[in-house]
Amino acid sequence: MRTVGVEEELLVVDADGTPVPQAPEALTVAARRGEGEDVEQHDRAERGEETGVPDTARLMPELKAQQLELGTPVCSTLGQVHDQLRHWRDRADAAAVAVGARVAALATSPVAVEPVPTEGERYERLVDTFGRTAEEVLTCGCHVHVSVADDEEAVAVLNRIRGWLPVLTALSANSPFWQGRDSSYASFRSEVWHRWPSAGPNAPFADAAEYHAVVDAVLATGTVLDTGMVYFDARLSATWPTVEVRTADVALRVEDAVTLAGVVRGLVETAAREARAGVAPPEIRAEVLRLATWRAGRSGLSGDLVHPRTGRPAPAVDVLGDLLDHVRPALADAGDEARVGEGLDALLTRGTGADLQRRVHRETGSLAAVVRAAVGVTAGEDTARAVAGASR
Template structure:
């Protein structure tokens, strides 16, 4: 963003000038966006350090152009112009095929890849994680303002992202063949231009031996990104420990899971969430605490338990990214104050 808190088209130029990052920086769909990804890490300290170095490098380069780096799920202010798509053949084709859906897809998310031994295991893990997607979304919501207004949602990014025909919660997969048959069918409809457009909230990576959890807004802080990473790893480890144990019930059907995600996107941490066991509305923090309790043995084994407790204690005091954005706005009712509070400081 520029100094007036509006979008700038220098994303490709900024990423091209950031050399030797401890991970990678890449172009994104729109020229006002940058993407950063850490190297493969095994500890939360490595994750947070890597993310901080990546953001510092991007923000420092942006500052040389009098620009700021803004970790927000969507741009808060209204824009009087539409920024161009990044000039790559794939992105240009997406713009042509999907029209206004692509033009409105100005969102920034946080994706966590967790290693899996094989794709069948990855699908079993996906089946067991999917009921927890609404809790992860509520925990990481960071996009309440868009187009100059409070949307009434903690994660407006999630709502906007849902316009893609290949987005949303994954089904409960019966097998690898089930997964592949659905992807192939979607390719034939044109809803996917390629397998990289499988936009389910959990998907198998096509390029790495990982399962990718894609439900969350971009994190305002590296500690919140680290929290998401270790909770996803804990859920995956718990699922893999269960091995070939029966899944029990298939979990909520996609239609119900979509409704649960709507609630998580709307309320975030400050309201209620849907209990995946009985469908009742309960305080969102109640389900966060239950999630942590279920993965606690894996957090303890990985040395992440203290980190999780410290970050969650801080969030109980300060609120989520969405809560903090609204608090910044409430002081003077100026969205530029939200941008100032979010902008990454080197």
């Protein structure tokens, strides 16, 4: 069975719902508890260097001092993914509480905020090199790692999952607000993220050698700092023997992150099986994938998506149904079919994190209440209780 791991980025917020630059202090608390790593260690890991970070280091800095990152250990089952995400969200929140803040699984800040860069040589270089793009970005994503046998299998997988990646953006949409107003997007994080010059979809690769040659060519332009900035929608991890899928917003609910992880593992296994069987990758232009990504970020699951098999608009419910059918044999073999099917049904029935954020805003008229509700859900409260508590 393929193993899976999940990385999540979280906002650090105060009682008024404003992101506050207290992640470094929270990470200091976590480090004292044996639960975090420092900026220098994280910079080295981002560059693909060996860090010697102990396996217990799961809370990490991010680009802005108003956010932190968590990572699960390697997991074999979706039950383990759930338990580890729940545990590390709780540890992140406990570290934030120790410095007078909380954490919220929001992909953008609903309330207006002035982002504060994290101190550190690599982060300073990012701001110096990319100017306003680096200064303004304060977004939180979810990255799913799935194990692969080697680079050749990894590239075969990348070539065959490309068309489904925009659908992952739609089902994870959790960023409707930007700088104090409704963006009109379900995932505005996906719009902001694509300001980075190396972000987005790519063409298929002939083999692993071509993949690495393209990465070398990207680095040779002198535009990105290091391999950590090769922001392809899906890529080979520079550190682990995994395919890393990077298109999703951080999920408001843990169970939605688990559904995402199950879908990604199913896509990777299905693609690997197709490659072994000699099934050619779908012929989808990168230009079409960019449009499909925009469509997914704009409407989430509330409108049409670009269907990966036809390149034409189709209702989100139909696209998710075809996605489930596509990965069903792999899900069944991993014991994930029921859990992922129920998770996708739940997303279609109750909506995404973006839908919940907008509902809270309609009911309360307060973006601070949106953040308070998100803090409660992130902490594991029942959604109805968290929403009711946010309106007080």
